[in-house]
Amino acid sequence: MTTTTDATATTTEATATLDTTTKTLLRFATAGxxxxxxxxxxxxxxxxxxxxxxxxxxxxxATSRERGFLGGEFDFALLTDGLRAEREQGITIDVAYRYFASDRRSFILADCPGHVQYTRNMVTGASTADAVVVLIDARTGATEQTRRHLTVVSRLGIRHVIIAVNKIDLVDYDQAAIETVGNDIKTLADEIGLETPHLIPISALAGDNIATTSDNTPWYSGPALLELLETLPSADEDTADLEAFRLDVQTVLRPQGGLAPGLDPEEFRDYRAVAGQITAGRVSLGDEIEIHPAGLTTRVTGIDTASGPLETASAPLSVALRLADDVDTARGSVIAAAGTLPTPRRELRAEVFPFTAEGLRTGDRVLIKTGTTTVKGIVTIEAKRNLETSGLEDAEVLAGNDIGLARVKLSAELPVPDFRDHGTAGAFVVIDPQTGNTLAAGIHTPEAAHSAEATRTAESTEDQS
Incomplete structure (x- = not known):
């Protein structure tokens, strides 16, 4: 567990590397x-x-007063529980996205539900997060759902995990109670292969250690929650200069019919560009790029955006690239820095998170959507994760809210990278071809799947001996 001293050191280091002259963006989720x-x-x-x-x-x-919340005190939860069912039941069902900014940073926050049956919503909310804040009640400590959420966080490879031990006012700000929770979390993190999280004792209702450190916890020397969130590096800051450029083509732009007022028809008569969102890295004029499935290499001669042309662009900006050669491209094509595209494959080895009560089973015929590409696939379930032991069990069916391993045979070759190395480019969704409903989310982790399979085999051998 990150100690108070370690947390302070980590925050100081992050602050030193963060340029606060402009407001950077951090995406984070709450769970618990x-x-x-x-x-x-x-x-x-x-x-x-x-x-x-x-x-x-x-x-x-007014609503807090009408409901007699703590004698008329302000109910902060009413600011986020937007659905009528949520307010009536006092729970979160949907993922509630909120956008706000502090003096130093902008945030996109996903408030994820806590009930077991809404774990799929938690997967959705956390899938694009740079950080996750997992809340634990100081009175009850870690629960089965805590283990489930931390397992999801671990499998999604989220960079920063913060354990917020909440309601410390209800245990009289007792240091020993917080340390007990911290020790339990450290043991759990070791079991599921999660890097040691930060630990912050808080009271969301009273405001302790939220924006500033509290006088009620003199034994805690780390940062307040908002202070830590302001200094954590985001994925874009971490990887913009490390990951190779990649763009999923959404459409090909060619003038058809009349142009917008003010545009010179002669200038745009032969205009052609491929448009999409940069999912990793950065691209500059003159860069060599390769295109799948064309298998050809060319150069970038123009980078256009809604705000005008650029010389360099980086993730997650949406751009239109003009190319030196007239290469056959269409929606679903993938453009990447020359020499960096993964070898196209006809099979994915993946960790999957079913979203529906029916789940997934071996033999299911589905659609696989990754980036802007959609292909047919056949699912083979290999194993299910036992959340109590963090081990694997043989399975042919994964029910809703299960986590498991699967192989998916594809109808076409796709250059899907390992999720742990390339994030969103290695993720996909599983779709029912009949209804169009999303059945599951998946992340392509071939080496992890093989490693887990070997571990399961070793455990089985030990049980038999």
Whole structure:
């Protein structure tokens, strides 16, 4: 477990590497068991960041008073639980996205649900996060759902994990109680292969250690939650200069019919560009790039955006690239820095997260969508993760909210990289071809799948001996 001293050192190091002259963006999610206080925490963060409009504040104040919340105190959870069912039940069902900024940084926050049946929503909310804040009630400690959420976080490879031990006011700010939770989390993190998380004792309701450190916890020397979030490097900051350029082609742009007013028809008569979002790295004028499935190499001669032409662009910007050669491209093509495209493959070895009650089973015929490409696939379930032991069990079916390993045979070759090395480019969704419903999310992790399979075989051999 990250000690208070370690947390302070980590924060200092992150601050030193973060350019605070401009507001960088951090995407983070909150997760935890039911009633651990996620929505209250999100509401408190919005309040501390002054992201609540006066009329919202007045409405929530009135509603809190009408419901007699703690004798008329302000109910921060009402700022985020937007669905009527959520407010009536006092729980979070959908993933509630919120956008706010502090003096130093901009944030996109995903408030994920806590109930077991909504774990799929947690997977969705955390899938694009740079950091995850997992709440734990100081009175009850880690639960089965805590293990489930940390397992999801571990499998998704999220860079920064913060354990927020909430409701410390209800244990009288007892240091020993917090240390007990910290020791349990360290043991759990070791079991599931998660890097040691940060630990911050908080009270979302009272505001302890949210925006500033609290006098009620003199034994804690680390940063407040918002201070830590302001200094963590985002994925874009971590990888923009490390990952090779990659873009999934969404469409090919060619003038058809009339042009917008003010544009010279002669200038754009032969205009042709491939448009899409940069999913990794950066691209500059003159760069050599390769295109799948054409298998050809060419140069970038222009980078156009809605704001005008650029000489260099990086993830996650959407751009239109003009190329030196007229290469056959279409929606679903992949463009990458020359020599960096993974070898196209006809089979994915993946960790999968079913979203529906029916789940996935061996033999299911599905559609696999990765980036802007959609192909047919056949699923073979290999194993299911036992969340109590963190081990693997043989399985041919994965039910909703299970986590397991699967092979997917594809109808066409795709250059899908290892998710652990290239993030979103190695992720995909599984779609029902009949209804169009999303059945599961998956991440391509071939080496992890083989390693897990070997571990399962070794455990089976030990049991038999």
């Amino acid at each position: 068991s039911v009633d651990d206080g996620k929505s209250t925490l999100v509401g408190r963060l919005l309040h501390e960041a002054k992201a609540i409009l006066a009329d919202q504040l007045a409405a929530v104040t």
